[in-house]
Amino acid sequence: MNEIAHTNARPDAGPADAPLDPARAAATDRAGTRFWGALPEGDGSWSFALWSPGARTVSLELDGQLHPMQRDGADVFRTVQPARAGDAYSLVVDGVRLVDPAARQLLNGVDGPALLVDPQALRQNRADWPGRPYADTVISELHIGTFTPEGTFAAAARSEHLAALAEMGITTLELMPIGAFPGRMGWGYDVALPHAPFSPYGSPADLCALIDRAHELGMSIILDVVFNHFGPLGCPLPQICPEFFTAAQTEWGQAINFAQPAVRAYFTQCALGWLEDYGFDGLRLDAIDQIQDDSNPHYLVELAQTLRARLPERQLHLMTEDKRNITALHQPEARLYDGEWNDDYHHAMHVLLTGETFLHYAAFAADPLDDLATALRDGFVLQGQPRPAGGEVKGEPSGHLPWRCFVNFNCNHDQAGNRAKGSRLVSLAGHEKALVAHALLLTAPFTPLLLIGEECGSEAPFPWLADFPEPQASEMRQGRIRQHEDIPDFAAEMVDPMDPAIWASCDPYARLPLEAPSWRAETARLLTLRRETLMPLWRSGPAAPAETRVIGARALWVQWPCVLGTVQAAFCLDGSSSWSDPGALRPIYHMRAPGSGHPWFQLWVMPRDAADHAIASAAREQMPAPDLYAV
Numbered sequence: 001m002n003e004i005a006h007t008n009a010r011p012d013a014g015p016a017d018a019p020l021d022p023a024r025a026a027a028t029d030r031a032g033t034r035f036w037g038a039l040p041e042g043d044g045s046w047s048f049a050l051w052s053p054g055a056r057t058v059s060l061e062l063d064g065q066l067h068p069m070q071r072d073g074a075d076v077f078r079t080v081q082p083a084r085a086g087d088a089y090s091l092v093v094d095g096v097r098l099v100d101p102a103a104r105q106l107l108n109g110v111d112g113p114a115l116l117v118d119p120q121a122l123r124q125n126r127a128d129w130p131g132r133p134y135a136d137t138v139i140s141e142l143h144i145g146t147f148t149p150e151g152t153f154a155a156a157a158r159s160e161h162l163a164a165l166a167e168m169g170i171t172t173l174e175l176m177p178i179g180a181f182p183g184r185m186g187w188g189y190d191v192a193l194p195h196a197p198f199s200p201y202g203s204p205a206d207l208c209a210l211i212d213r214a215h216e217l218g219m220s221i222i223l224d225v226v227f228n229h230f231g232p233l234g235c236p237l238p239q240i241c242p243e244f245f246t247a248a249q250t251e252w253g254q255a256i257n258f259a260q261p262a263v264r265a266y267f268t269q270c271a272l273g274w275l276e277d278y279g280f281d282g283l284r285l286d287a288i289d290q291i292q293d294d295s296n297p298h299y300l301v302e303l304a305q306t307l308r309a310r311l312p313e314r315q316l317h318l319m320t321e322d323k324r325n326i327t328a329l330h331q332p333e334a335r336l337y338d339g340e341w342n343d344d345y346h347h348a349m350h351v352l353l354t355g356e357t358f359l360h361y362a363a364f365a366a367d368p369l370d371d372l373a374t375a376l377r378d379g380f381v382l383q384g385q386p387r388p389a390g391g392e393v394k395g396e397p398s399g400h401l402p403w404r405c406f407v408n409f410n411c412n413h414d415q416a417g418n419r420a421k422g423s424r425l426v427s428l429a430g431h432e433k434a435l436v437a438h439a440l441l442l443t444a445p446f447t448p449l450l451l452i453g454e455e456c457g458s459e460a461p462f463p464w465l466a467d468f469p470e471p472q473a474s475e476m477r478q479g480r481i482r483q484h485e486d487i488p489d490f491a492a493e494m495v496d497p498m499d500p501a502i503w504a505s506c507d508p509y510a511r512l513p514l515e516a517p518s519w520r521a522e523t524a525r526l527l528t529l530r531r532e533t534l535m536p537l538w539r540s541g542p543a544a545p546a547e548t549r550v551i552g553a554r555a556l557w558v559q560w561p562c563v564l565g566t567v568q569a570a571f572c573l574d575g576s577s578s579w580s581d582p583g584a585l586r587p588i589y590h591m592r593a594p595g596s597g598h599p600w601f602q603l604w605v606m607p608r609d610a611a612d613h614a615i616a617s618a619a620r621e622q623m624p625a626p627d628l629y630a631v
Contacts, residue, residue, distance in 0.1 A: 033265075044084075139447070153206040157210040180234070227286070228288065255292045431513070460505065
């Protein structure tokens with residue numbers, strides 16, 4: 001595997017080294033070869049393409065008739081036929097009827113047939129949207145299937161909870177994967193056809209309406225995409241072109257062959273379709289450490305370059321998930337990826353709040369408070385040191401990266417879903433401690449992410465969900481148990497991910513706790529503070545390295561010096577420690593422990609000089625009551 005270089009330098013092929021033609025078509029490789037899918041020609045006809053090096057014959061089935069497709073020198077079968085948007089079609093490869101792997105819409109799920117979708121029609125009548133700068137990002141991670149009782153794009157667009165997120169100060173929605181997968185419900189990470197929206201969620205037009213509604217509310221909307229593997233059912237690529245894969249294995253099956261230009265074009269076409277045709281503002285790439293590629297440039301570099309070259313006028317947000325803790329892809333000068341999901345921050349906070357030390361938490365068991373201090377200072381905790389001593393070395397120094405590069409969270413789909421019952425952090429640690437962690441997350445200079453419902457303290461479970469037929473359903477249940485056999489009582493407590501009653505229980509707003517009004521008020525107050533007082537400081541950039549100091553058994557002090565002033569925070573996760581105010585400044589935010597004179601969280605702004613004293617003064621006017629909150 002050609003991993004991205006583990007250095008602080010730019011990747012081997014940065015933008016200046018290998019510029020890409022901005023006019024390159026979405027469905028083509030560098031040589032201009034179009035490999036996949038169906039596109040209108042503008043004269044009432046549609047062109048169809050399928051890369052299948054090993055196939056003897058390929059035909060298009062359209063309107064009840066078979067039309068032979070002709071192989072070209074790039075092993076692409078092609079034909080041009082009269083058709084209309086909405087027509088159903090299939091591909092017949094060596095006598096076997098299969099769904100188009102680049103289908104944009106499906107009639108009856110992953111078994112097909114596909115429906116023709118005109119990408120230009122998706123773009124028509126779209127409202128102008130200037131986008132939002134990445135630096136302002138506050139993310140709510142949203143699963144369409146459980147966000148509303150209906151579980152559809154249309155229901156999400158008209159939901160009062162969507163408008164409430166915007167009013168509260170959320171700037172960005174991140175949709176969990178919506179590429180087509182088998183069954184009636186799922187997380188989306190078992191994607192079979194990544195170009196087509198999951199049919200039970202609604203039509204392409206419904207998805208466009210949801211994106212327009214998010215923009216109308218002032219929120220960006222990004223999509224989580226899975227380019228590292230395919231699910232166990234429904235993907236026709238192994239039959240159509242085994243060359244799409246290699247003999248190597250990843251955590252989730254056969255590795256994808258990114259050395260093939262057609263494979264690279266397949267995923268780049270998919271990414272551009274979501275961004276250009278539907279109007280998404282960015283992508284989060286799932287588990288990029290599982291993308292094996294020896295090419296130069298690495299596919300991840302090429303993808304980011306291509307997207308930014310094609311959409312230079314857009315405020316495009318590109319984020320990654322990568323368990324290796326490398327930094328090359330996020331160097332600001334490379335202009336590749338804006339953010340990286342930071343599991344280290346979550347793991348340190350989770351161990352500190354719950355005491356759990358199984359599986360991935362074991363590396364943070366020795367001193368989670370010190371690890372949290374490192375995360376608040378440098379971003380990553382694991383920066384090349386072995387954990388445990390003598391064990392695997394992971395990561396590289398990260399303190400030089402901008403704070404905004406690190407997407408921090410106290411709970412996300414993985415961390416709840418990989419538990420037997422899908423429990424959220426608030427259910428494990430209690431509202432009081434969870435709210436302290438919430439305040440820290442939303443006021444620190446990193447990019448915060450909330451799991452949907454977290455903004456109001458929802459305790460709704462969020463387990464892994466799927467809907468597979470037998471025997472695959474039983475195999476996947478047993479696979480989950482084997483994967484988590486080191487978690488105490490996992491097998492005995494695991495809820496059935498295939499049970500529709502479990503799906504219904506995941507609605508984050510159906511049964512809110514008594515504390516929900518307080519959570520909503522605090523979330524809004526914290527995000528107002530972040531937007532109006534802290535963001536001018538974060539945007540000004542660091543003036544010196546961050547500093548941290550342990551001030552109690554579960555308490556930390558942290559300082560982030562910025563060009564326009566310094567932000568200091570002190571917090572205690574059990575109300576047992578106290579501290580003195582710095583100088584004569586009153587805190588601009590204060591959370592106190594119930595029944596105790598000790599504060600649980602305080603925040604101060606130290607202006608750079610007298611000329612900037614207005615920052616602190618405005619903050620005091622905004623937060624007039626220092627002891628506002630008690631659960």
